[in-house]
Amino acid sequence: MSGRTLFEKVWDEHVVRSGGDDPDLLYIDLHLVHEVTSPQAFDGLRLAGRPVRRPDLTLATVDHNVPTTDRSEPITDPLSAKQIEALERNCAEFGIRLFSTRAREQGIVHMIGPELGLTQPGMTVVCGDSHTSTHGAFGALAFGIGTSEVEHVLATQTLSQRKPKPAAIQVDGELPFGVSAKDVILRVIADLGVEGGVGSVYEYRGSAIEALSMEGRMTVCNMSIEGGARAGMIAPDETTFAYLKGRPHAPQGADWDRALEDWRDLPTDPDAEFAWTHELDAATIEPTVTWGTTPAMSVPVTGRVPRPDETRDAEQARRALEYMGLDGGETITEIPIDRVFIGSCTNARIEDLRAAAGVVRDRKVAETVRAMVVPGSTMVKLQAESEGLDEVFRAAGFEWREAGCSMCLGMNPDILEPGERCASTSNRNFEGRQGKGGRSHLVSPVMAAAAAIHGHFVDVREEPARLAENPYLAGGGVG
Numbered sequence: 001m002s003g004r005t006l007f008e009k010v011w012d013e014h015v016v017r018s019g020g021d022d023p024d025l026l027y028i029d030l031h032l033v034h035e036v037t038s039p040q041a042f043d044g045l046r047l048a049g050r051p052v053r054r055p056d057l058t059l060a061t062v063d064h065n066v067p068t069t070d071r072s073e074p075i076t077d078p079l080s081a082k083q084i085e086a087l088e089r090n091c092a093e094f095g096i097r098l099f100s101t102r103a104r105e106q107g108i109v110h111m112i113g114p115e116l117g118l119t120q121p122g123m124t125v126v127c128g129d130s131h132t133s134t135h136g137a138f139g140a141l142a143f144g145i146g147t148s149e150v151e152h153v154l155a156t157q158t159l160s161q162r163k164p165k166p167a168a169i170q171v172d173g174e175l176p177f178g179v180s181a182k183d184v185i186l187r188v189i190a191d192l193g194v195e196g197g198v199g200s201v202y203e204y205r206g207s208a209i210e211a212l213s214m215e216g217r218m219t220v221c222n223m224s225i226e227g228g229a230r231a232g233m234i235a236p237d238e239t240t241f242a243y244l245k246g247r248p249h250a251p252q253g254a255d256w257d258r259a260l261e262d263w264r265d266l267p268t269d270p271d272a273e274f275a276w277t278h279e280l281d282a283a284t285i286e287p288t289v290t291w292g293t294t295p296a297m298s299v300p301v302t303g304r305v306p307r308p309d310e311t312r313d314a315e316q317a318r319r320a321l322e323y324m325g326l327d328g329g330e331t332i333t334e335i336p337i338d339r340v341f342i343g344s345c346t347n348a349r350i351e352d353l354r355a356a357a358g359v360v361r362d363r364k365v366a367e368t369v370r371a372m373v374v375p376g377s378t379m380v381k382l383q384a385e386s387e388g389l390d391e392v393f394r395a396a397g398f399e400w401r402e403a404g405c406s407m408c409l410g411m412n413p414d415i416l417e418p419g420e421r422c423a424s425t426s427n428r429n430f431e432g433r434q435g436k437g438g439r440s441h442l443v444s445p446v447m448a449a450a451a452a453i454h455g456h457f458v459d460v461r462e463e464p465a466r467l468a469e470n471p472y473l474a475g476g477g478v479g
């Protein structure tokens with residue numbers, strides 16, 4: 001038998017019933033739940049009179065709807081309040097652990113699994129949320145599911161799935177100074193398109209990926225879905241194990257040693273075959289800015305916004321430019337911005353905030369800009385505060401908020417006004433994503449921080465002192 005990829009090993013290990021040409025039935029190790037995609041699933045269980053099969057493998061948090069202002073205030077938006085109350089009721093009724101608005105462990109669903117050590121190599125992880133791919137950074141097979149599948153997993157702890165194909169995204173070489181994980185994944189998506197990964201699970205490999213911190217790896221895997229892939233994975237290694245060791249739900253003592261032995265068998269075998277491979281030289285990646293309404297519409301910060309006839313799909317580009325209020329041809333660094341959002345499950349981990357704070361320290365947000373930092377989880381917020389990062393941001397004029405999805409999507413009070421232009425560390429720039437008529441440019445945390453200070457996009461590589469004094473950016477390790 002020839003060797004197997006990381007993806008195939010995890011898949012094979014979880015097949016409860018092989019489907020032949022039909023989907024396989026997979027066992028699910030960890031099921032994460034949030035307020036938006038779960039209410040009907042719980043209703044379905046109630047109707048059928050079924051319990052949750054493994055409440056101990058199920059964990060819920062509130063993130064999409066929660067306001068990011070003072071948590072001691074009641075939630076004023078009736079729909080948000082209703083969804084959060086519904087999740088509280090459902091979790092109480094079905095015996096599921098929930099981190100609600102005031103819990104120390106509350107945060108964006110893709111932040112808390114890793115933070116608590118619940119997300120581990122070799123696991124299957126699902127959630128009714130497309131960015132579940134984030135957890136693949138640990139060598140887990142993690143993907144988003146629909147609400148009817150949420151109900152199925154709640155009821156049976158299994159899921160019926162058609163097997164995708166493993167594809168290799170090979171990124172070799174060293175990331176240049178000032179280039180971060182966000183730039184890597186924006187480049188991958190620019191190269192392969194938003195549908196390049198359809199039917200595939202991406203395995204990110206190569207020396208540039210190995211050099212990333214866990215935070216950087218999560219940023220890369222997070223956006224796999226924006227490239228159309230079913231999931232994204234990175235082989236577990238010493239960086240992974242060091243991150244996990246000692247976390248509340250990581251194995252301890254002899255269990256840790258046994259787990260390590262298993263985890264070390266997971267990486268793709270040397271003679272395994274991928275369905276296809278995309279090769280990328282890390283040295284050619286630059287700080288990147290999206291100019292359009294898909295994450296694939298991006299250029300290096302040194303570039304220009306393309307004119308429609310310079311793109312692969314002129315009609316699509318024309319529409320995107322119109323929505324974005326751009327003509328085509330502008331140099332990226334000329335584009336003024338109104339808002340800056342540092343947040344989301346893509347880029348609101350502690351290293352992202354440290355890197356952004358390094359750029360911001362002792363400076364002021366441009367007068368024309370309203371900027372906010374929304375930590376991805378309450379634990380990140382507390383950690384950042386213990387390091388004084390909140391003060392750095394506040395002193396510069398940033399708003400410092402409570403944890404949640406916030407302005408990543410317009411489901412809570414944090415939204416763009418029509419026509420407002422935002423430098424955002426999040427992962428989606430569709431029309432209306434951050435508020436009706438809002439214009440989103442996706443960038444890395446340091447690029448967003450620099451844009452806040454200058455009032456327009458700037459090449460962070462022109463701020464070498466800012467980056468040099470920032471150990472978290474060395475080698476492009478973060479965000």
Ligand SMILES: CC(C)[C@H](C(=O)O)[C@@H](O)C(=O)O
Pocket residue numbers: 036037064128129130131144409
């Ligand atoms: C609300 C939820 C279903 C959605 C997703 O699945 O991704 C959201 O998290 C998003 O990022 O658009």
Ligand code: SF4
Pocket residue numbers: 063064108109129131344345346404405408409426427
């Ligand atoms: S932060 Fe954004 S991308 Fe992530 S789960 Fe929330 S809404 Fe989705």
